[in-house]
Amino acid sequence: EPEVTQTPSHQVTQMGQEVILRCVPISNHLYFYWYRQILGQKVEFLVSFYNNEISEKSEIFDDQFSVERPDGSNFTLKIRSTKLEDSAMYFCASSASMANTGELFFGEGSRLTVL
């Protein structure tokens, strides 16, 4: 069964460092998403991406965050200068169509710990 894969599974970084989280969505999917879950809190939407541009983003997704699809397979989330409060589990998801008609498939997550 096709699946969304994420790397790394766990990353520890110092405050102020740049972090890149990588995702390989399901190959024929067109819509890509990043969500995050701070420990003990809700899964929160960060950004959606379609046709090589951001289609929607939340208030959380400020100038410190960026997304990119550098090639035909990867979808990355970059945090330019990490803060302590960026510590969370980051989930990538992809969908063949928009979520109102299709299912989102999630990766296993990348746990980011900022010290």
Place this chain on the structure above:
Amino acid sequence: AQSVSQHNHHVILSEAASLELGCNYSYGGTVNLFWYVQYPGQHLQLLLKYFSGDPLVKGIKGFEAEFIKSKFSFNLRKPSVQWSDTAEYFCAVNARGYSTLTFGKGTMLLVSP
């Protein structure tokens, strides 16, 4: 903006007990509703979804959920849980026409053998 509340953060049941997890949402328009499950160490998986039609939807592994529009609720049920149902369960909603999913805080279910 929509919001989702899940009433129970932790539920502990014995095997064969019946399960009902509450989920309420707030939004003035038409919504799509989802239940996702996350087994320990695994990714979020879709259990079931409601877009339209029969408000009682059946999902995988014997789960079902009923959409009650008047109560803004989408409770998840299973008549007899198994130890393998131990997981975290997330209710989610999106507004019709938008892709963003809004999740509840999740309910951690522990089923003891």
